Amino acid sequence: MAQKPSIPKGTRDFSPNEVAKRQYIISTIKNHFEKFGFQPIETPSFENSDTLMGKYGEEGDRLIFKILNSGDFLSKASEENLQNKDSKKITSQISEKALRYDLTVPFARYVVQHQNEIDFPFKRYQIQPVWRADNPQKGRFREFYQCDADVVGSKSLWQEVELIQLYDAVFTDLNVEGVTIKINNRKILSGIAEVIGASDKLIDFTVALDKLDKIGEDGVKSEMIAKGISEEAIEKVQPVFNFTGTLADKIKQLSEMLQTSVEGMKGVEELNFICNAIDSIGLKSAKLNLDVTLARGLNYYTGAIFEVAAPETVKLGSIGGGGRYDDLTGIFGLKNVSGVGISFGLDRIYLVLEELNAFPETVSAVSKVIFLNFGDKEVLYVLPTIQKLRNAGIKTELYPDNTKMGKQFQFADKKGIQFAVIVGESEMENKQFALKNLANGEQTLVTEHELIENLKQFSF
């Protein structure tokens, strides 16, 4: 192979530095998931095709990566379909497995399959990669991680309250202060549609409303009218287009507007419960805000809808989302299991932390100290000390080859290692270690005990 090797488009290699930063985000999220009582599960990277197909709409089916059957896969394929080169029909004849497209459907499959082993309500989290044959573009990949926490088996709104607290806890801990947790409720959207006599046009209505940010009030109204919603009807929900004031103000306006809709008033009640609880306990650094234009996969959610916006100084849009769904496991035959969950967008959060310079300096995959190599006798002499440093939790490496000191120092410098230990003949004689701080060039002679204590201070 003369050509330099490459990787498939939309996929990524992660360097040590990138892995360390990603792991920092993941372990922070994981830590809070567990403190909130969520338990980890893992599902296989590929599922039987019929578990995934038909669950994400026609577009989703197209974007699912299919795995070719092993062996003589064509033997069972229809000769007619092959002759006509009918890729669509042939697919299911030569492929029985497909890569996970998200974590939600595999979770639903897991719950149904293991329902007899699970104690409900079941709080699970799952942090694994998913794959989509999407057109790669900036910030959109064919392989990426999802970080999901869901509770199934209870309709209690305390879960929505706790999920908001969870978002707040994670982003505060990640030093991303000032995120906005936007909340809405599917029932409020239904209520608005009902009030304006457009219940049958709920999707058209919400799709139009969702564009308020981009095309403004007039644009949205024209689109609604084009979809057959009357001007008079739209007037009834005028406040929606200019929704300002405190959370309490907004809820008050909504409850006036939606008086005639039973479903709408139920949505207001739910919203009110959640917002009151959050108001009473407070958030650490996030803001909670009602956004009636928020719809996110409307066909899916049945109650609360969440989305987290990055701090305003960072123009990166949504860094998380979720909501309540009343029938997730129904697709696999288990009815009446209500669920609610949230997701963290790892790649976006990574970009936010980069932009805010919010990664702690301690996040690094580099050794704290390197022992330079003066020859076999010297190495044998320092190995027990190296072991003691490692036992003390200090990342320690030995330069493997006895090459020129200049080359060894250059290696340590380029790698960003903070300290070098030099032990030659005279240090061995005096039972001392020359400890050099590579950042400022300072060098001191220390005993083994001092060496360990010194480096412990700088260790993380």
Next chain:
Amino acid sequence: MAQKPSIPKGTRDFSPNEVAKRQYIISTIKNHFEKFGFQPIETPSFENSDTLMGKYGEEGDRLIFKILNSGDFLSKASEENLQNKDSKKITSQISEKALRYDLTVPFARYVVQHQNEIDFPFKRYQIQPVWRADNPQKGRFREFYQCDADVVGSKSLWQEVELIQLYDAVFTDLNVEGVTIKINNRKILSGIAEVIGASDKLIDFTVALDKLDKIGEDGVKSEMIAKGISEEAIEKVQPVFNFTGTLADKIKQLSEMLQTSVEGMKGVEELNFICNAIDSIGLKSAKLNLDVTLARGLNYYTGAIFEVAAPETVKLGSIGGGGRYDDLTGIFGLKNVSGVGISFGLDRIYLVLEELNAFPETVSAVSKVIFLNFGDKEVLYVLPTIQKLRNAGIKTELYPDNTKMGKQFQFADKKGIQFAVIVGESEMENKQFALKNLANGEQTLVTEHELIENLKQFSF
């Protein structure tokens, strides 16, 4: 879908308890990798097919999972091959990507692709799943994790020494004491073959020798004779069939036996260097042993060969392996990069820990404490305390629904939660918390401060 859903054969769902135990092993390994100065990288789950195909032999090619191209994949396929249902020829026409088969080839690809960003010697570790379309059987799966640490870019034998220390550190930390780290050297095997005039039959010779455990001395000798190695020749290396004594004894025997082979003597010298160093610094709990029958993928290794055997009380065979390879990156056009590495077998290690009952009790994904739900007023009252407990690092959950106490206690019991906190009207009045130890039924009334301090003691 009326049928209960399932997962593809050879794959696994992992329950919270299993994930916690696997994570414990992985994080122990990772921790030591980093203390030894290894840095993490991650590569994509799928690679371009030409990166993987042809690297693992014909059998390997067959076991690689191929991903079907998206869209109208048949359009580019040869009509003739389709008509003949020639699965083999069609594969490369309808599939350009394939799932990672191991971590070694992707690592070689990574090193070549990123050679200008890497400071050599490069110590990398990688812990990711791999996929093989193997026939599933007990302990063999189609999706499993590999945990690899390799150094490329240096021929120093100190790396072999450090890798042995690394095995020792990990297994000692995992409470798996008494593993045997078997060592051999490709050059010794070549030397033996040379001495008996069977250099051209090195593979036949080592394949036969590898069976010593199973078919005994006579069996191995018959097989060698059948392969055309003379009886007289075999006599020259008689000690190999009955290799006893200390490491030093064995090395002495080898150096006598291999005197006439330059390569063999080089192998003895390497072995001697490594064993002397280990002898001088000592191991914590593992034993190092020379096993001249050890061959492990001989075509691959050029120097040291390692394999770790589980403690003798556990009949589980190899739980790790590795060795020195002098030309890993050559397959991608980068010559003269020597590498040496070791791998940990996660699934086998899991079974060893189960059998030895060696998982610490603290390895658990279950909340430490649950707050029972007496109604909305009470929940609102306890939420700030719950937050304080979580801030103190204690896994805390709230029972979401205000159902019967019996049901709530039963839930906590079944889940294995250790403590329950009960706050009803009277506790609220007295600013107290009833803390119940679910293991022994003891219940005490405590202040919030006492609650947190008490639970901290039991928290991990």
